[in-house]
Amino acid sequence: MIRIQNIRKVYQRGDSEVHALRGVTCEVAENSFNFVVGPSGSGKSSLLYLIGALDQPTSGDVQIHDRSLSQFSNKQRDEFRRNQIGFVFQSFNLLRNLTALDNVLVPYMPVGISSELRRRAQELLDRVGLKDRMTHRPNHLSGGEQQRVAIARALLKQPQMVLADEPTGELDSATGAEVFGYLRDLHAEQSTTVIVVTHDERYIRDTDRVIALRDGKLAV
């Protein structure tokens, strides 16, 4: 269970303050498929990054399995991101100097890449249809292929939670549907909690949980 308690996030932009989140409280059930929706600037991505320990709230708390993220040490946060969270970004966020395979393996570079990890990464790339593109660098891959590499990177961790920020934002409809297909498969096979920030509500199913935000607050 993920508990978000009265969370606020204020960004400083020069002399002015931008209130991205203004006291959001909600819960996300384990093994659920969730969407965060709302207009631009409503605080969707900020909420996602706070859940993923990529940022720290100005106030309030995020609890993962009854453990407050604010009580995590830096090392625990790094381990949490490395082992339990899979991120999928709108702009793919692949490393352009690395091949598709190395991009999948990048979370484990500091701890060493075993042959088992390498084999699993190859299998995942094979599964997302990139068997012949493993040694290609991101600039030689299409947008859809890059996003599939990003999904493979997230899957390699066998994460408890996948956080996707507009994963189809830069893709055409067919490729977008394909990407969502992989996310649905992951959710079904590994019982992973998935939280997707999106503008595109076509991919929302009735069984999904939807968190709607407006002006940094939960929309009624």
Place this chain on the structure above:
Amino acid sequence: MSTFHNCRPFPPATLPLFCLLISRIFPLEAEAMLKFAIRNLFSRPVRSILALLGLTVAIAGMVGLFSVAEGLDSMVNTTFGRIPGLLAMQPGAPVPLFSSLPAEWGEEIEEIEGVSVVNPNIWQRVNLINNEMVVSPPRFLFGADISSRLALKADVYRDDMIAGRYLTLKDQGTRNVVISKPIANEFNLEPGDIFNVNGYDLTVVGIYFCESLLLDVAIILDIDEIRSISRFGPDLVSSFYVETTKEFDDEEMIDRIQRVFVGRDLPAVKFSSQNIDANPIQTVANFFDRALKSFGSDNGKNGGEPEDRPINENNSHPNEANGKATDSEKTSTSESSGMSQPDAINDEEFFPLEVRNANDWAKRFTRFSRDLNIFLAVLTGIGVTIAVLSIVNTMLMSVSERIVEFGILKANGWTKTDVLKLVTFESSLLGLAGGVLGCLFGFLATQFFNHYFPTRAQLYASPELLAFSLAFSILVGVIGGLYPAVWAMRMMPMDAIRRG
């Protein structure tokens, strides 16, 4: 920048080769990071190469500069290591060229217990060879008493003959000479050739080669003949080379010899006036020589005018160095050689003869090379500072361009330390490559210099110097990358990603 990113000046096989090498050397954790670091460097080839070149030049300069001092040390050690005897000369004279001693003292030294052979020497600077002015490298006429020279057990010149023959007793009273190989090469001389030195014709009978800049400078001839072509009169020598029986150690022998002459005054210089008249070139040279030396030895008292201190047949100079009254019997030859006695030495303590062994010479040169090292360190410091700034600049640019990348890495669980490691790996790889290339080019430069300018200097880049330079270069790389690395690691993942 895309143009830069796309160009690939490295051969395609280079990167896999590096990666293969690394996978053989480093553990699993470091291997992946290092490969990533190398890829990052290769992805910005022009910038990496420029930083690399900056460091290479600095390290090559460092190797080159310090090889001067090392070459000097090496030359001194190899040279003096081959001279087992002692050298007696005028106190304070830096080299025998500036020393004058009474010739008769040689007999007294010979009588001291433990002395085996005493070989009187005269050294004279060569100004002209075959009417060409000799400035650099310097050349010297070395007059030696042939009979005692031949009695020496070890004689570096005799032992290193490469052509013709060494001087024999038959060469006494002749202007037959043995010359060094560099002199023979420079003036295209062979045994049997006649050449002109300071206006006098000399006949080459042999060529020696000691492979030392300190020794391969001499034109060796009979001591009586050098008197006839130099300013040295019959009663003077420059120095005595003393071979001992080795019954006593060097320190004791030095003390024994010096004690014999304690309290004595150095007698006046007696130049040979006949030679001044005989050779117009020498006359002019001697005039300038005397003028300069009296200027230096007057210490300002006589206003530096050589005509105030005429050297007559008796050469009676006031012994100002010892603070004594003018007395023709008690004058110092240091006046004539341009050297002053130290003021602190009083009558009781004054040794008119200074005896040095090879260690003493080596120590003097070590002091000199230590001073030289300070100068060289300053020069190197300037080069290295520029190289460090170049690396800082390169890495800062690289880091600022890759802010998003670091955000992605952190989002995927990389710790601050991991990011620090990556950036530091990159800069230290630049340091390593710059060090390797710098050491290589520096070493090749010393070999080139030694090969093409063998008579100018002997440079020596020791393995220790090369190892130090390499380690220093890596350190420079690490330090150069630290600030950008810290900058990169302190950023929150989302701040970094949002910047993109």
